[in-house]
Amino acid sequence: MADVAHRAGVSVSTVSRTLRGLSTVSDTTRARVESAARELSFAITRSASSLVTGRTGRVAVLMPNLASWFLSSALSGMAPALREAGLDLLVYSVSDVHERADFFDRLPARRNADALLVVSFALTPAERARLDDLGMPLVFVSQHAPGRPSVYVDDEDAALRGTRHLLNLGHRRIAFLQTFDETGFAWSSKNRLAGHLRALADAGLEHDPSLVMSVPGWKGSGMATAVGRLMSLQSPPTALFTETDDLAFRLLAALRAANVSVPGQVSVMGFDDHVMAGVMGLTTLAQPAVELGRTAIALTRSVIDDSDGAHERHIVLPTELVPRGSTGPPPTGG
Amino acid sequence: MADVAHRAGVSVSTVSRTLRGLSTVSDTTRARVESAARELSFAITRSASSLVTGRTGRVAVLMPNLASWFLSSALSGMAPALREAGLDLLVYSVSDVHERADFFDRLPARRNADALLVVSFALTPAERARLDDLGMPLVFVSQHAPGRPSVYVDDEDAALRGTRHLLNLGHRRIAFLQTFDETGFAWSSKNRLAGHLRALADAGLEHDPSLVMSVPGWKGSGMATAVGRLMSLQSPPTALFTETDDLAFRLLAALRAANVSVPGQVSVMGFDDHVMAGVMGLTTLAQPAVELGRTAIALTRSVIDDSDGAHERHIVLPTELVPRGSTGPPPTGG
């Protein structure tokens, strides 16, 4: 910056004021400074300004992984919104217990970002307390945190509508498949299952625990086993509702392998509206992941700027049932 | 830090030395400082240390988007490696021309990270020159940059082996589908197509341009059109090689819709080994995306530490042909 000042024949203060767009700089000086800065390809050292202002110009995001459809879509929504705000994006992906302990122990985000977005992260009470220690604004994304700024969808209501759709098609035996939560990171399945069960209860159907099934991760034949178990029940389901589209894709593959026709013999409904859902013709509940990311950033900005009430604002985004080919009426006589 | 020093009854210098793990601190002092730091939940202000050391403890990643399988997998590989190195991850997703111009104009990464990883980003010469201006180490990921540290797979060789596999199965009419490059961001398709063509040439087959087809993006019926065009050729292909698995998934859907059996009537081969490829039973060329990310970080670390020769090291990771159910011999008499 001193170089720029020298080249423009002004003081560093003036360069600083110019570059930050303060209005107390005359047009001629501004022009000189700007061209000097351009000629020298000057870029400000944020560390130095942060030190003075206490602001980092960075937003940190904490998520349980980076490779899932939902999370990468949410990030995609955040990126342009952040750029527009002139903020940089710092990503903390914390997957295993070890990393997790490390993160909450060292709190690396502290004083290293202006806000922390906690995305789809089921926090323990201790972890939550630790984050409160951070001394930086927290925004919860894809999860509801009482009294805290949050952006999310109403999973329970969405699942309720999904199951209702199946009920309306005439299904009475509806199974619910969820992922087996190995890591303790899952969070939404509870709400989705709750919505499903509520729809059944509303319809006067009794809850049959043998129709709720947990399926282990990607590897292995967990899905085939689950399908086998369901299809060999005394009274097998005519519809299968999965907690996520990912699960539904695997389910569709397993059903195809088992020569069970969809939606002829069973209907399948997912949750997410993953890009592949269209390709696979999967009926699903669309949750606006990109929009969620974008909105989260908007909320974060107002939290940082300390706008009125932003600190406890809750934004609930809508979900949509997207009917495709994987659902239909149950087989007659079924 | 002053607080910690006061509480531990030592000077800030000693706190600094302790927290950085320098060995010139006695065990008793170290213990006192560490517990004081813990009690106060102290976390260092990186801005301040950066200002002194000139190191930010951050690595920036430039990528064309965040939501593709490959890029999010690569990020997944980077995250743990970075954490281990105590580095933070700064993500710049630059998708449209406007963002792109902005990024290269303002060079926000400059002095804001210790290195920049350029991932799958087809740079214009001007952009490349601009990055050279950065004054920070560059590492190219999933692309080869002459004379620069790069980590990538040999797309051409992989595609060559893919096509060779189809040839070995007996196919002679093999089509190649690539995405239509709307944005100018694509880069690998050229190499993959080159490998495909080379395999054909090696087998003494003449190149038939009508078998190379560009398919527009996700929206619309581009894929159905492409399939229609190929299948109505005088002599239609018996095998279809797609530039990416994503494309292959859409292709499989289109073929199913068109009642073309796979691999009975046509074989389909993808490229990537996307998570869904297993589910879909797609034969594909696996590229180790996660490993690519991890390796890129390892290389970045040695570039930052200025290890011998790191600045021009090239690491080529292997690809694997993964045979699954979507490929088989051509229909007899075909």
Place this chain on the structure above:
DNA sequence: TTCTAGCCTGCAAGCGCTGTCATCGAAGTC
């Protein structure tokens, strides 16, 4: 002309760390 009110601009004091140098005491040497 002299005075006052603005407008710009420069000066200088930090922001919270790191790293050099000086200091101090204890242990080792002869």
Place this chain on the structure above:
DNA sequence: GACTTCGATGACAGCGCTTGCAGGCTAGAA
């Protein structure tokens, strides 16, 4: 016992910016 050596610690000067304050300059008012 006097001297050296060395390990452990503290003092202090910045790193590159921002920002309150002071000062110089111009212009309109008296």
